[in-house]
Amino acid sequence: MSHDRSTCLFCKIADGEIPSSRVYEDDEFVAFRDIRPAAQTHVLVIPRRHISTLSDCGENDAPLLGRMFVLVARLAKELGVAYTGGESGFRTVVNTGPGGGQEVYHLHAHLLAGPRPWLRMG
Numbered sequence: 001m002s003h004d005r006s007t008c009l010f011c012k013i014a015d016g017e018i019p020s021s022r023v024y025e026d027d028e029f030v031a032f033r034d035i036r037p038a039a040q041t042h043v044l045v046i047p048r049r050h051i052s053t054l055s056d057c058g059e060n061d062a063p064l065l066g067r068m069f070v071l072v073a074r075l076a077k078e079l080g081v082a083y084t085g086g087e088s089g090f091r092t093v094v095n096t097g098p099g100g101g102q103e104v105y106h107l108h109a110h111l112l113a114g115p116r117p118w119l120r121m122g
């Protein structure tokens with residue numbers, strides 16, 4: 001998978017050049033359903049700005065990362081999978097590099113929820 005933004009799949013999804021099932025978008029982020037869902041709810045949250053991996057993030061990216069995780073929590077609520085007590089809740093995963101199982105080199109957070117078993121870890 002390319003690390004180059006000009007051929008980046010998720011940049012193309014953010015730009016609308018490749019179709020996706022969007023659940024949210026604003027000036028900074030886009031969220032869409034994973035094409036191979038591992039769980040009943042499986043959404044990917046990406047910044048519009050191309051950042052290859054979490055390992056490319058520094059202090060300057062802290063506000064963006066903060067907003068990204070707050071957005072994950074907000075979307076979980078809107079999708080009806082937030083933690084509200086009992087057995088409810090969701091998983092957030094950021095795979096980083098080949099060692100972390102990253103397949104698409106544009107920073108993204110997986111939001112996974114629903115009845116187990118899930119097909120994979122996300």
Ligand code: AMP
Binds near residue numbers: 020035037102105122
């Ligand atoms: P990762 O292994 O963390 O890089 O995850 C990449 C995720 O992107 C996988 O779960 C894929 O199923 C998903 N994916 C790949 N191509 C698309 C696409 N065109 N639309 C939506 N999700 C995709």
Ligand code: ZN
Binds near residue numbers: 011
């Ligand atoms: Zn990209």
